[in-house]
Amino acid sequence: MRWSIGWMGFLGALWGMVCVAIGCQPAPVFDQRKLLQDTVDIVILPLAEAYVEKARALKTAGETLCKKPDSIALEAMRAAWREAKLAWKRTEIVRFGPAMDLRTRSYVDWWPLQSEGVEKALASQDVLDVKYIEDTLGSSRRGLTAIEYLIFDREKPAWERLQGDTQQGGRQCAFLLAALTSFEGRSAAYGQAWRKDGGNFGREMVEAGRDSKAFATLQAPVDQLINESVYWAENLEQMKLAVPLGKKSGSTAPQPTQVESLWGKLSKEAILANLEGLAALYGCSYNGKTGLSLYDLLRSRGYGTVATKVKAQFQAAQEALSAIPPPLQQALLSENAKVEAAYQAVMELRKILATEVSSALGTVLNFTDNDGD
Amino acid sequence: MRGWFERFGRHVEAPVDISLLAIWRIVFGGLLCVSVLRFFLYDWIFQLYQQPKLFFPYEGLGWVRAWSGSWMVWQFAGMGLCAVGIMVGAWYRWSVLGFLVLFTYAELIDKTTYLNHYYFVSLVCFLMLFVPLHGAYSLDALRHTSVRRESLPRWCLWLLRFQVGVVYFFAGVAKLKVDWLVYGQPLRIWLGAHTDLPLLGPWFAQSWVALAMSWGGAIFDLTVVGFLLWSRTRLWAYGAVIVFHLLTWKLFLIGIFPWVMILSAALFFPPDTPRRVYVWVRRWWTKEQAPQKGSTTSAYPSFAQTVTIMENGKTSAYPYFEQMEVGKENAKTSEGSLSAQMEVSMGNAKTSEGSSSSEMVVDPASSANQEAAMRWGWRRRLAYVAVGVYALWQMLFPLRHHLYGRDVCWTEQGYRFSWKVMLMEKTGTVTFWVSHRSSGRRWLVSPRAHLTPLQHKMMSTQPDMILSFAHWLVGDFARRGIGPVEVRAEAFASLNGRPMQRLIDPTVDLAKEPLFTWTSRPWIRSFRWHAP
Numbered sequence: 001m002r003w004s005i006g007w008m009g010f011l012g013a014l015w016g017m018v019c020v021a022i023g024c025q026p027a028p029v030f031d032q033r034k035l036l037q038d039t040v041d042i043v044i045l046p047l048a049e050a051y052v053e054k055a056r057a058l059k060t061a062g063e064t065l066c067k068k069p070d071s072i073a074l075e076a077m078r079a080a081w082r083e084a085k086l087a088w089k090r091t092e093i094v095r096f097g098p099a100m101d102l103r104t105r106s107y108v109d110w111w112p113l114q115s116e117g118v119e120k121a122l123a124s125q126d127v128l129d130v131k132y133i134e135d136t137l138g139s140s141r142r143g144l145t146a147i148e149y150l151i152f153d154r155e156k157p158a159w160e161r162l163q164g165d166t167q168q169g170g171r172q173c174a175f176l177l178a179a180l181t182s183f184e185g186r187s188a189a190y191g192q193a194w195r196k197d198g199g200n201f202g203r204e205m206v207e208a209g210r211d212s213k214a215f216a217t218l219q220a221p222v223d224q225l226i227n228e229s230v231y232w233a234e235n236l237e238q239m240k241l242a243v244p245l246g247k248k249s250g251s252t253a254p255q256p257t258q259v260e261s262l263w264g265k266l267s268k269e270a271i272l273a274n275l276e277g278l279a280a281l282y283g284c285s286y287n288g289k290t291g292l293s294l295y296d297l298l299r300s301r302g303y304g305t306v307a308t309k310v311k312a313q314f315q316a317a318q319e320a321l322s323a324i325p326p327p328l329q330q331a332l333l334s335e336n337a338k339v340e341a342a343y344q345a346v347m348e349l350r351k352i353l354a355t356e357v358s359s360a361l362g363t364v365l366n367f368t369d370n371d372g373d
Numbered sequence: 374m375r376g377w378f379e380r381f382g383r384h385v386e387a388p389v390d391i392s393l394l395a396i397w398r399i400v401f402g403g404l405l406c407v408s409v410l411r412f413f414l415y416d417w418i419f420q421l422y423q424q425p426k427l428f429f430p431y432e433g434l435g436w437v438r439a440w441s442g443s444w445m446v447w448q449f450a451g452m453g454l455c456a457v458g459i460m461v462g463a464w465y466r467w468s469v470l471g472f473l474v475l476f477t478y479a480e481l482i483d484k485t486t487y488l489n490h491y492y493f494v495s496l497v498c499f500l501m502l503f504v505p506l507h508g509a510y511s512l513d514a515l516r517h518t519s520v521r522r523e524s525l526p527r528w529c530l531w532l533l534r535f536q537v538g539v540v541y542f543f544a545g546v547a548k549l550k551v552d553w554l555v556y557g558q559p560l561r562i563w564l565g566a567h568t569d570l571p572l573l574g575p576w577f578a579q580s581w582v583a584l585a586m587s588w589g590g591a592i593f594d595l596t597v598v599g600f601l602l603w604s605r606t607r608l609w610a611y612g613a614v615i616v617f618h619l620l621t622w623k624l625f626l627i628g629i630f631p632w633v634m635i636l637s638a639a640l641f642f643p644p645d646t647p648r649r650v651y652v653w654v655r656r657w658w659t660k661e662q663a664p665q666k667g668s669t670t671s672a673y674p675s676f677a678q679t680v681t682i683m684e685n686g687k688t689s690a691y692p693y694f695e696q697m698e699v700g701k702e703n704a705k706t707s708e709g710s711l712s713a714q715m716e717v718s719m720g721n722a723k724t725s726e727g728s729s730s731s732e733m734v735v736d737p738a739s740s741a742n743q744e745a746a747m748r749w750g751w752r753r754r755l756a757y758v759a760v761g762v763y764a765l766w767q768m769l770f771p772l773r774h775h776l777y778g779r780d781v782c783w784t785e786q787g788y789r790f791s792w793k794v795m796l797m798e799k800t801g802t803v804t805f806w807v808s809h810r811s812s813g814r815r816w817l818v819s820p821r822a823h824l825t826p827l828q829h830k831m832m833s834t835q836p837d838m839i840l841s842f843a844h845w846l847v848g849d850f851a852r853r854g855i856g857p858v859e860v861r862a863e864a865f866a867s868l869n870g871r872p873m874q875r876l877i878d879p880t881v882d883l884a885k886e887p888l889f890t891w892t893s894r895p896w897i898r899s900f901r902w903h904a905p
Contacts, residue, residue, distance in 0.1 A: 029568045029578050209569060218569040230802075238804075238819045250814040250855075301565045302580070303870065354802035354833070355867035362562040362798055364626060 030300035031292065032218050033206060035284070038291025039225070040202030043280045045194055046287055047091040052191030054084040055108075059184040062147070066173040069162050077151050078264070085109070085144050085266055088187075089273035093232050093281065096224050097201045097214065098193030106139035107186040111260055113149055117141040121175065128174040133182045142179055150176050152263035219362075225294065226353070226363045229278055233350035240271050241343040244332055254336060256329035265327035272321050275346075279314045294357075303360040310357060313349045320345040382753065385531070388524030390645035391509045394533075395462075398506035400636050402460025405472065405494070408629050409453040418445050421486055422479070425825050429484040429832065429841045432889035437481045451475050459501075462511020466502060473498040484838055485831045489540075489794050490630035496536055496767075497637075504529040528760070530644055535764060537637040538598040543771040543792035545594030550782075552797075553591065557584035558869040558905045559798035567624050593617055601641035614638040625795060777893045782868060783876075783900035785835050786893065801833035801866035801876060807846055808859045818846060834866050836877060836897045843883035860884045869905040874898065 061080035065073040088109055092099075099105060118141050126132055133142050150172055151158050165172035193199035201214075208215035215221045242248050244258045244267075259267040280286045284293035298307040320342040324331045332339055357363075412418050422439040430437060439445055452475040458468025477495045480486060506529075507513040508522035552558040557580060564577035564586070576582045593613060600610035618631035643649075774787025781788050782797045805818040820842055821829050832838040843860040850858045860883045864876040877883075881896040 029575050032569065217567075219566040222566075234802075234819065234821065238817070242817050247815070247817040250809065250816045252815075300578075301562070351802055351865050351873060355800050355865055355873035356870075358800040359798055359867035360562065360870050362559070362566040363800070 030297060032222065032297065033208075035292040035294070035297055036205045036208065036218075036221055037202075038284050038293070039281065040205055042284055042289045042291045043286045044091075044094055045196070045202060047087075047094070047277060047280070048191050048194040051084070051087040051091045052187050054080070054087040055184050055187035058084040058147075059180045062176055062180040065151075065162075066170075066177055069173075071159060074151065074159060074162070081144070081147060081151060081264065082266055082269075085148075085261070085264065086269060086273040088144065089270045090277040090280070093228060093274055093277040095228055095231070097204065098190050098199060102186070102189055102193060104186055104190045107134065107143055108183050108190075109144040110139040110142075111145045112140065112258075112262075113145040114138070114140040115149055118146055118149055118175070122171050128171065128178050130178050130182045130185070133175075133178045143183055146179050147176065147183065148261065148264045150179075152265075154263060219364075222294070222297070222361065223363045225281060226358055226361060229281065230350065230354045230358065232274060232278055233346060233353050236271055236274055237343060237346040237350050240267070240274075241339065241346060244328065245336075245339060245343055247343075254332035254339075256332045259327075259329045259332075262329065265329070267328035268321060268324050268326050268331070271328075271342075271346075272318060275314065275318055275321065279318070282310060282314065298357070298360055301360060303356075306352075306356045306360050310349075310352055313345070313352055317342070317345040317349050378757075382757075385528040386526045389527050389530055390643075390648065391506075391522055391525050392647040393640070393642060393644040394504070394506050394525060394530060395509040395511065396647045397533075397636065397640060398462065398501075399460055399510060401497070401633075402456055402458075404629055404632055404636060405456035405476075406453060406460060408494075409449055409456055411628070412449050413453075418449055420825065420827070422482060425483070425485075425828055426823055427842075427845050428482055429828070429838045431481055431484060432837075434481055437478060439482050445479075448475055448479060452479070462507035462513050465505070465507035465511060465513050469498055469501045473502065483828070484789075484835070484841075485825075485828045487789050488628070488630070489792060490628070490633050492790055493536070493540055493633065493637075497533065500532050500536060504532065530640065532760065533637075534640050536767070537634075537640060539767045539771075540634070540637075540792050540794075541594050541598050544794045545591055545596075546771075547791070547793040547796055548587070548591035548594060550796075552782075552869050552905055553587050556869075556905050557581075557587045559796075560584075560587050560590070562798045562870050563624065570623065590617075597638070598641070601638060607641060611638060611642070621795070627795070779893060779897075780900045780902075783866075784894065784897045785837065786897075797869055799834045799866055799868050801864060803833050803839055803862055803864040803877075805843060805846060806861045806863065806879075807850060808861070809855055810857050810859060816850075823849075833864070834876075836864075836894065837888075839864055839877060840883055840886055840888060840894075843886075844888060847884045858884065868900070871903065871905050874901055 058077075058080040061073070061077040065077045092105065092109070095105070117137065121128065121132075121137060121141065126136070150161075162172060191198075194201050196202070204212045204214040205221040208221045209218040215224070238248070240260055244255050246253050246255045249255060260270050261267045282294045284291040284296075295307040295311060298304065298310075320338070324338045324342055325335055328339070422445045425439075428439065440448060452472055455468045455472035455475065458464055459472060473495060476491075476498070480488075480491045480495065505520070505522070505525065507520060508525060511520070514521040548554070553560075561580055561583035564583050568574045568578045570577065597610055597614060600606040601614070603610075615635055618635050621627060622631035771791035774781040774791065777784065777786040779786075781793070782799065803820060805820065807816045807818055808814070820832060823845075824832065824842075832842055839862050843862060846860050847856070847858055850856050861879050861881065862877040862883060863879055865873045866876040867873045875898050878896045878898055883896065886894070886896055
């Protein structure tokens with residue numbers, strides 16, 4: 001026993017001497033809590049607020065249109081829809097927390113639309129109210145996609161349809177108003193769950209590992225952000241580009257009808273908005289404000305090259321997408337090479353996020369404790 | 374030679390106190406209960422066995438499938454019941470057998486759920502089938518006098534110690550890699566994610582700390598068994614075991630593994646330790662003096678059964694721990710030893726001098742009985758051969774990856790069942806191209822649509838699972854009336870923070886590759902090494 005104590009004492013003294021010799025001081029640690037605080041304050045909350053505001057504006061535009069259906073009101077409605085859609089696309093990438101708990105996505109923007117379901121509802125005798133929209137109709141028959149279906153031209157111009165609708169009892173407007181009310185309500189609830197004077201979910205992220213029910217460790221929200229970014233990069237690549245390019249249908253021919261926004265013709269912009277949201281999350285930069293970012297975190301862990309690579313790939317993907325002339329469904333036929341280039345750029349982004357970023361940050365999937373050994 | 378075997382046989386079959394092993398059984402059974410309970414509490418039965426559309430079976434074990442409906446729940450319920458049986462020592466062998474079969478079956482359903490400590494649990498349960506750990510402190514012993522025993526043959530203890538030693542040793546050998554020893558990877562990555570830990574956290578940001586901990590971990594794994602065996606260092610080594618595993622428990626999501634290993638390392642204490650601790654606590658509590666030499670009158674715990682010892686032709690009954698205390702006085706012991714190694718046999722007490730083990734060995738058998746017991750029958754021969762084969766397998770199987778060549782962390786051929794614990798940070802991503810052979814039509818397939826998040830993550834980095842999924846795709850397309858098809862993978866992975874590399878040769882039709890092979894898989898791209 002004395003022998004062991006002697007050895008332990010010796011080793012302790014040796015450690016002490018080494019410490020003194022090399023000036024043992026823990027390095028200034030990267031402030032991960034500040035990163036989360038900045039990400040919430042600078043990116044997530046403003047994105048959610050902007051979206052809620054646009055959702056409210058869309059509802060108002062819809063009410064105006066149904067009160068006095070003319071071409072000006074219709075155009076205003078379409079503009080409001082575009083703004084709301086893109087605002088949602090920017091904030092949609094924060095798929096966890098309130099979005100998951102409230103199932104926001106299934107209420108506000110699910111695609112592809114089951115247009116037959118909408119037509120069936122319009123033709124039915126059912127009372128078209130919010131309850132009907134939310135309880136009877138499924139995810140694929142409501143939200144932004146259903147609203148888009150009603151206000152944009154299809155085989156018959158929307159204007160004609162709406163005018164005819166007024167003469168036929170206003171079923172289209174009834175559906176539109178119910179869908180808008182549901183959409184606006186769900187959007188407000190989503191925003192409220194993030195707001196500091198509301199659900200304040202951001203606090204769950206910032207207090208991770210300390211006073212948070214949602215995140216057991218400080219690393220957990222960072223893992224969540226990385227996992228989400230991988231999911232979205234893959235979603236953009238596979239669902240929004242590969243499917244319309246015909247890569248998943250066993251065909252070499254493009255599938256223009258498979259784009260996200262078939263009637264509003266906003267598919268390319270929607271992908272860009274998703275990317276914009278993701279880039280804002282990584283760079284912790286939005287509306288001219290910047291904060292401590294995931295790039296800074298990568299640099300602090302000695303992976304500055306990975307940070308540079310990700311940043312460059314975001315830019316490359318955005319540039320490749322911007323080079324596609326709108327609308328996407330048209331470009332698939334006329335500028336297929338440009339769409340293919342955008343697909344390749346997003347694919348490269350997915351690969352980097354899924355491998356190098358995840359590896360550099362030691363991202364784990366908080367699913368079971370099966371990770372690791 | 375025969376004489377050597379007999380001496381060896383006498384040595385390994387000499388009885389040792391059962392108390393440590395019996396208490397170990399209770400706690401081990403308790404840990405198994407907790408482990409099974411976690412499957413219920415965290416809804417893992419659904420997530421791991423009911424939610425997946427497909428599984429990744431082990432080669433040749435495709436028939437091991439998840440039960441439909443609620444049968445998996447019943448399987449785990451049965452497992453829990455068996456774990457309780459092990460803990461309380463009720464229908465011990467049936468409980469062990471039941472747990473072994475049910476647990477191993479569940480683990481063999483899907484490669485996704487492979488864990489080193491699950492493998493360890495299966496192996497230990499297998500060994501427990503042959504080791505009657507229910508001889509004391511069990512319901513079986515309470516109900517049947519024939520089951521009760523004060524001692525077990527020494528091999529029972531050493532077989533379990535061997536198994537624990539194998540885990541540590543090969544976990545240490547696996548760490549003898551450039552990434553681990555020169556670059557402190559993957560610990561550098563993992564520690565960097567825990568800089569918020571109180572006290573230690575700020576140090577984790579420094580790369581030299583990761584390197585020091587890497588070396589510390591490797592040295593710990595390689596040497597801890599030796600230090601646990603040596604009585605002088607045992608207590609310190611066990612302290613290190615506790616610190617090491619508590620640290621890994623705090624830092625990594627590795628479930629009950631740290632607790633299993635902390636418990637298992639306790640097997641290296643002398644087999645009579647629980648009785649000694651009991652005596653020590655009791656004496657401390659009652660302020661009682663230690664018994665004098667030759668005294669057998671001290672109070673002793675009711676659970677302690679007596680040991681019959683022949684001394685100078687006379688048979689005497691002693692409380693087990695009392696005898697040990699007295700024997701300690703008589704025996705020639707090493708300084709600092711926890712207990713004397715004493716062998717009472719044939720009427721003479723003697724001590725094995727210089728032995729690193731400090732276990733007390735009591736042979737209650739008479740000379741005639743002992744000789745009868747030592748008879749070199751075919752059953753004994755068979756048992757020795759079986760144990761030898763098992764030990765050899767345990768020592769060689771973890772090294773099989775050398776037969777394949779190439780970096781095992783990259784190819785993962787021979788990675789499982791070889792105690793490569795917490796060895797790498799590997800992330801990957803994969804998509805598949807399925808081509809119709811006659812028409813040339815091509816489909817891009819994202820596996821995410823078919824797999825659970827855990828399966829998706831695991832498959833993305835493991836070539837054999839990628840191959841398995843490719844074969845599943847062949848069947849899936851055939852079911853949809855499209856076939857025959859070729860399947861190619863676009864797989865990329867990053868190892869220990871390196872830039873990603875292509876993992877699978879994208880020109881190879883995986884549909885044609887056999888699921889099982891003894892040789893290296895050429896379709897796994899070679900790893901291009903550079904500093905992480």
